[in-house]
Amino acid sequence: MRLDYPASIKIIRLPCTGKVDVIHLLRAFQKGADGVYVVGCLEGNCHYNEGNFRARERVEHVRMLLEEIGLEGDRVRMYNLSSGEGPTFAAYAKEMTDNIRSLGPNPLKASAKV
Numbered sequence: 605m606r607l608d609y610p611a612s613i614k615i616i617r618l619p620c621t622g623k624v625d626v627i628h629l630l631r632a633f634q635k636g637a638d639g640v641y642v643v644g645c646l647e648g649n650c651h652y653n654e655g656n657f658r659a660r661e662r663v664e665h666v667r668m669l670l671e672e673i674g675l676e677g678d679r680v681r682m683y684n685l686s687s688g689e690g691p692t693f694a695a696y697a698k699e700m701t702d703n704i705r706s707l708g709p710n711p712l713k714a715s716a717k718v
Contacts, residue, residue, distance in 0.1 A: 607690050609697035621645070621682075622655025629666045629680060636713040639679040639704035640666075643693060646684050656684060676707050 618624065621644035632640045642663055644656035660682050667677035681703075683696045 607694040609694040610701040612701060613697050620650065620652045620655035621659035622650070622652055624659050624662060626662050626666055626669075629662065630669065633670070633675070633679070633710060633712055636710055638710045638713070639681075639700060639707070641681045641683060641696070641700045643683045643685055643696065646686050649686070675711065678703060679707060679710070 621642050624642055629640050629642075642659055644659050645651065647656060647660075650656045663680055663682040666680050670679060671677040681700060685692055685696075
């Protein structure tokens with residue numbers, strides 16, 4: 605099945621969203637990403653027990669950090685899906701892209717020459 609989602613989305617696959625750390629999310633913004641979203645297993649169905657709960661806590665922490673430095677916290681989000689929900693993944697990708705477009709470009713992008 606081919607999914608139609610925005611070409612600006614860069615997918616980084618991990619064995620579990622529990623491996624996503626705060627530093628990874630912040631570094632994406634530092635390097636100029638306009639937004640980041642994490643897609644994990646349905647809550648309660650994590651193969652690694654609580655990885656998706658840890659990821660959600662980290663995403664919320666990054667949301668607060670972004671607000672503290674003057675960026676919109678809504679630039680980072682977490683979604684939960686099962687592996688069979690490809691069309692929903694594409695819908696979330698479009699939703700996130702529309703959200704980021706409404707917020708505008710990352711103000712840090714101009715200084716992201718790393």
